[in-house]
Amino acid sequence: MSVVARKWQELAEIKEELAGRDWFPGTSGNLSIKVNDDPLLFLVSASGKDKRKRTMEDFLLVDGEGRVVEDTGLKASAETCIHLEVYRNTTAGCCLHVHTVDNNVVSELYAEQGFVTFRNQELIKAFGIWEEDGEITVPIVENFADLPTLAKEVAGVIETNTKAVLIRNHGVTVWGKDGFEAKKHLEALEFLFSYHLKMLMLQPRWTASPATAAHA
Numbered sequence: 239m240s241v242v243a244r245k246w247q248e249l250a251e252i253k254e255e256l257a258g259r260d261w262f263p264g265t266s267g268n269l270s271i272k273v274n275d276d277p278l279l280f281l282v283s284a285s286g287k288d289k290r291k292r293t294m295e296d297f298l299l300v301d302g303e304g305r306v307v308e309d310t311g312l313k314a315s316a317e318t319c320i321h322l323e324v325y326r327n328t329t330a331g332c333c334l335h336v337h338t339v340d341n342n343v344v345s346e347l348y349a350e351q352g353f354v355t356f357r358n359q360e361l362i363k364a365f366g367i368w369e370e371d372g373e374i375t376v377p378i379v380e381n382f383a384d385l386p387t388l389a390k391e392v393a394g395v396i397e398t399n400t401k402a403v404l405i406r407n408h409g410v411t412v413w414g415k416d417g418f419e420a421k422k423h424l425e426a427l428e429f430l431f432s433y434h435l436k437m438l439m440l441q442p443r444w445t446a447s448p449a450t451a452a453h454a
Contacts, residue, residue: 245271245281246297248417253289253296261336262289267409268315271332271417272325278302282321285313319385320411323393330413332420337409340431345378345404353377356430364426365401376427381408402427
């Protein structure tokens with residue numbers, strides 16, 4: 239099996255699993271996986287596809303400028319430029335973007351702050367953070383309608399330890415060294431988002447130590 243075929247299969251399986259969690263409402267969201275480093279080649283979601291279904295047209299191969307390198311009438315996801323900036327600015331091998339209610343609400347709550355930080359939560363270990371008082375910060379950028387501008391904003395907040403970026407009222411983009419790690423990071427973040435929002439709703443009656451919660 240060729241490298242492209244193996245990567246296609248890996249990305250298709252991730253897509254099916256995330257779709258089963260309803261993380262791609264209304265054909266939203268997009269995925270990509272790196273096929274080659276130099277020159278950069280990666281598979282990315284085709285635009286407008288139902289991600290609950292698997293077809294041979296689900297992903298397109300694009301180059302280091304985001305251009306489709308296949309002979310096809312299909313278009314790559316409009317957000318391919320964001321994936322491209324992730325690959326340019328990190329060592330990522332896979333990039334996942336999903337829209338959920340939880341990540342949208344968190345992005346709105348902390349948009350003015352420009353980031354949300356989670357501390358003292360077990361799921362932070364998914365990011366390789368094992369310290370007793372470990373924390374992870376997710377930057378938040380504005381949701382520019384002009385996608386090249388949005389891609390540059392995402393690139394501008396990526397630092398060495400950044401694993402994800404929230405786009406205000408849009409979704410979260412997460413990456414990892416491979417498909418397994420990217421999915422692990424996404425699952426951990428969605429847990430942290432959900433947990434944090436539930437704790438905020440319970441806060442008037444909550445008497446536990448603040449150190450046990452996810453803080454922003």
